[in-house]
Amino acid sequence: MLVDNIVTMVESASVMLLPVLVLAAIRTRLAGYRVVRSLTLGAIFMLVGVFVVEHAVEIRPGIRIDPRAAVVAVATAFGGPFASVMTGTAIAFLRWLHGGSGALPGVGYVLITTLVSLGLWVWWHRVKRRDITLTYVFLFALVAGLVPPLSLLYLSSAPWSIYWAAMGLAAPTNFLAALLLGYGLLREQERVAAIEFREEKQAQINGIADHAPVVLFQVVRRGGEEPFISYISRRAETMFGMDRAVLGQPRLCSRQILGEEGGEQFYQTLRDCLHEGDSITFEIERPLADGTTQWLRTDAGMRIDRTGARVWDGMIFDVTERRQIEQMKDSFISIVSHELRTPLTSIRGSLGLVVGMGEDAVPPKIGNMIRIANRNAERLVTLVNDLLDMQKIQAGQMTLSTEVQPVGPILDQAVLAIEGYAPDKLLRIAREAGAPEAMIDVDADRLHQVLMNLLSNAAKFSPQGGTIHLRTRLVENRLRITVADEGPGIPPEFRAHLFDRFKQADTRRTRKLGGTGLGLNISRAITETLQGRVWFDETSEGGATFHLELPLAAPLQAPEPVPEIAAARLLICGSSAGLNARVIEILSVNGAKCDLCPDLSKLPERIAARTYSALVIDLSRMSDLRKLEALRPQIEASGLPLVLVAADPPLDMTDLSDWLPAPVNAAVLRGEIDLALRNRQRSTPRVLYVEDDASLHQIIRENLDERVDLVSAASLSGARRALAQNGFDLVILDKVLPDGSGLDLLDEIDESIPVIVFSAFEVGADIGQRVYAVMTKSRVRECDVAREVTAALAARGATGMSSAA
16 A cells, blocks of 8 residues: 555656656747746646646545645745646645645645745745755755645644655655755756856857858868868858859868969868968968959868877958058058159258368358258158168068178278267277187178167257267177167166167157167077077166177188289280280289280270270280281280280380280289289279269269269160260169169179169179179168269279279
């Protein structure tokens, strides 16, 4: 009998699993309607209560036991007050209808259980304001298990044997039924909440992905098969102009989006990533139907999923506008290079000429204004150069022309330049030469730029009458150059940003002193390109100390100084092959370029075809002497120095020139030619200046004074006409001309004529090897150009020119 009663109680309790299923169905639909949901749950628990009461166990006539308390407790716990009142009232009324001696106590403990459950609900949700937890379920299970026995102690008059029999079966059943049902409802509620949360997050992710300004994608590669796109956001519809149905395919090929070339590049990058195992960033050029180009940048990272497949999650950016802006920026930089550098060079050159005339040349007030204008022109030139250097560094186009050379002359030039930087401060440069003979492999102009940045900063922040210390010393196999000043030092909060672009410690002070905030950034880039490093000492004491380290190079063996022969082109004439070879061997060692003319009768033709520095003629044969006599007028008209070599000279050849006996002595031959070149009498050297800015012609002319005959050409065609009609000793070229590039003339200018490229645009190393010198406008002064012209003409042997001019 007891077993049957237990089975009946378990069957009654099992029907209470019905609310679990119903709760899962109605929770989502009635999430925003609490009252409706509570009433709905109340109705469901009423039905469960009816089933439980109707299948109660009657242990004595009129005394019925069932898990009705568990139904009331769980209805209250999950349905709230409405469900609690509905369920409790329905169960109490139904129990009253069944009658019997236990009707009144049964109704009483149902109502008491309802009230206690309501009190617990209010305390938990309104006072504590907590969510439903397992503790919450356990408390309601205790209510279902303990309230009925305690209530019946006062409400029931049944014998103790019947009381214990009824409560021994009802109390555990109510407790366990409420606990299991509550736990089931709690887990179902958490499961549904987790599903809703996941769906909401997925909706958020999808919304963000669809409306993001980039395309999100996922590429999967399983085994050795070709990677495929497993997901791509809807932004691809607008970015690539693709149909949504195509984008929704589960296995999308990148060639459908990026085209054949772009898709292949995409897959090749992924294949490379398989070996490197790192994130990837690359740009793809995608041709469009209208003939334009779309530039796409892809960023992705690789991972391995649980199946072992390689997965790339990434983004695709449309960088077409950025590319267009970069092209516009490059075009603007090009305009700045030519249209701003050239007039600034003219302005600075003109002002420099006036300032160099001395204080007596102009009235004091005008002279002061000119000096102010000159200083501001220098600031503008520095600004333009810094901006252009920064652009080169960002584009990775910083190229240097290095050669092994001593550091001493570079430091001397920097000290000389900085002495006039702040004359009003009366600064002193204290130079400590710890490594005067050190050799370094550097670009002298760029190293000079770095030193000037460090020294000018020191001069800016040095006090009146202060001292700038310039020290050099060897540290292992490196040369360390130190620049220290006595200024206020570097603020601690600014030290981390000292080498950043456009960073200045004290904006008000640096604005007064001048500067762009680019000098140290550019200096670091140049130094690193030279395989060196630059840093500063972080000290709290006054003054700033910067260090520059460069690797040492092996010392060069100085060549024998033969300045005249080294830059000369000589014509060797004679019929003796052995003597000609000996002369060429002797002169070529010293850098002279030698051409051979075995037939003396063709000498005028060779002189007309190319400009030579001197003639060396072998008169070993009497026939050669007669030919020379016939050619005397042409030789004298050319003005070329003449050196004669003969074993047995005829008596009447001495009126032509001195002669050298054969076999030829090397030292004697070099000395004779050097003397002939130095004593050469020719007309004023002719220089062709190809430049479309007329003001620069005037400035260069003023700097050269009357030492040369300067011929101007403002265009490529004008330069060609001048070269065809006149012989020139040197050519100065600008790169950009109205009708083409001045560099096109290099193939048309005789190899013996020195060429100096003086342009706002820097040229490549290949051009630098073909010309005598490359000089950049605004980086060098016009007087430096004049000195370079003088040196080139002196090396060539033009009249009145020497390397010291």
